[in-house]
Amino acid sequence: MPTSSSQIFIFLISMSISIVDGTQLIIVNNCKESIWPGILGSAGHQTPQDGGFHLYSGEQVSLQLPENWSGRIWGRQGCCFDQKTGKGSCLTGDCAGLLHCRGIGGVPPATVVEMTLGTSKSSLHYYDVSLVDGFNVPVSMSPIGGGVGCGLAACEADVNKCCPSALEMRRGGKVVGCKSACLASKSDKYCCTGQFASRQSCKPTVFSRVFKAICPRAYSYAYDDSTSLKVCKAPRYVITFCPPN
C-alpha cells in the first residue's frame, strides 16, 4: 500500500529527527558518596528532571535537553530528604531544602557547570565550569564527538583540600566548601560589581589566582580569561562529578 508505507516512512523520518534533536547529557557520579545534582534552566528555558535528583556513587543518568537549551548544573552533597515529601537539606548546594529544585538555584559555595547549547544566532554550544560561586565538588564536562576545538571544561582537583582558611566553609570540623572571595567578602572589588564591574577594572586577586592555579580549566572570577569557555557542537556531553584526575 503506497499511502500507508509512505506514511510509515514519514513517521520514521520524523521519529529519527526528534531523536537527533537537542543534546544528550550523561551525568555520572564518580564520587565515593552520593551526589544530588541540581539543574536550573536560564530564564525562558525549561528545568529538566524537576530541577534535581539523587545519584548514588557509581550511578549515571542520561538527560535529553531541547535544542538551544541554556542553564546550569551543580552538585549537592551531604543531603538528607524525607522520602515522602522530598524536603530536607544539603550540606552544600542546597536549593531551599528541596530534592527537586524546581527553578531555585543552589546556595554557594558550589562548583557550577554552565552551558548554552545553541542560540537563535548560532548553533554552537558554549560551556564552562565556574568557581565564581565558589567550590564544593570537582566536576568536568566533556564532549563525545564534535571534533576539533571541542575541549574539556573542568575543575578536577579537590579545592577543599587547599582552600585558603579565610574562604573555608566547615561543617562538623570538615571543609565541605571553598567560598569565592566575593562570597566571603561581599565587596565590589572581589565581586566585580559597582566601580569594578568591567573587564578593565576587575582584575585577578590573590584568591582567584589560587583557584586558577588549582583548576586552570575553570572560571576563577567573573572576568577570567575566556580560555575557560569551551565552544563545540557535539551530540552528547558527559558531566562527571569527581572526575578521575
Ligand SMILES: *[C@@H]1O[C@H](CO)[C@@H](O)[C@H](O)[C@H]1NC(C)=O
Ligand atoms: C535554535 O536556534 C536555531 C538557530 O541557531 C533556530 O533555527 C532553531 O529554530 C532554534 N530551535 C529552537 C527549538 O528554538
